[in-house]
Amino acid sequence: MKFGVVIFPGTWSDCDFHYVIGEVLHQPVRYVWHRDTDLSEYDCVILPGGFSYGDYLRAGAVAGRSPVVGALGDFVARGGLVLGSCNGFQILCEATLLPGALMRNECLQYRCQSTHVVVENAELPFTRGLRPGQVLKMPISHGEGKYYADLETLRHLKARNRIVFRYCTEVGEVTKEANPNGSVENIAGVVNEEGTVLGLMPHPERAAEAAVGGTDGLLLFHSLIGSLVEDGSFLKR
């Protein structure tokens, strides 16, 4: 059971993830350079937030074609878990490991604030410690977080329960006012068909200690660790 935290040129949340996994949760974790392609020692690979390659062309576009992301396909096929937060979510969409795209915020402002999200799918390795309808408070920090997918993709996502988080009010109402970036249907996070690749715009790693504004993000890590511990054969290798 081991976490890998990927660093691209311009990644900024790598240290936060590494700290939370290693120092707060005392789990084995190593940094993974963006040119690395051997992911065989990891059970879960994290794509952190930031501005990989300066977000040139489109957010996550260049990172989405990098060697380490190219290796994620095989890693996922072998049962590995991937969590992409913020820029990591953008990268996963650019690499077509997740459907849809993240576009410029509808308000045109960079949004750095606390948000609430409601859990829709609590049966994933990332969310199994949660319950459907549970509200989590986690910060966002992005200029391009407006989730977009065409109608057919949205229908498919809903039919397969692949919308994992939606922006909501403090009490869990999914409203226009609670949507910080104009995401279609308030979508804040989606998962792949197999339930092993999760992308979300909020930062769970920045909500992992009471001293910095909350611990709801830890619930995702606890779910992940529980999944990996209980099922030692999680990686089919």
Place this chain on the structure above:
Amino acid sequence: MRARVVVRLKRGILDPQGSAVKRALEGLGYREVRDLRVGKLLELELDGAASAQARGRLEEMCRRLLANPVTEDFTVEIVEEGTRPNLP
């Protein structure tokens, strides 16, 4: 050989950046602007002469990286050898 690639948001996808620029033009008195959408222009210099194969490779570049097929359309224009792209 030089080529020019234009990447645009697909029709039907909201372009808040374009709307903001349109409003700014209105503020300057240009009320005749009915719609404005912001896209990207990429100029490429390539080895070799213009050919069907070169165009095919440019379109492949667009599909694989330069445009996001979820949200964007692209057009490829090959500008003949030795001439600069005729920019609007």
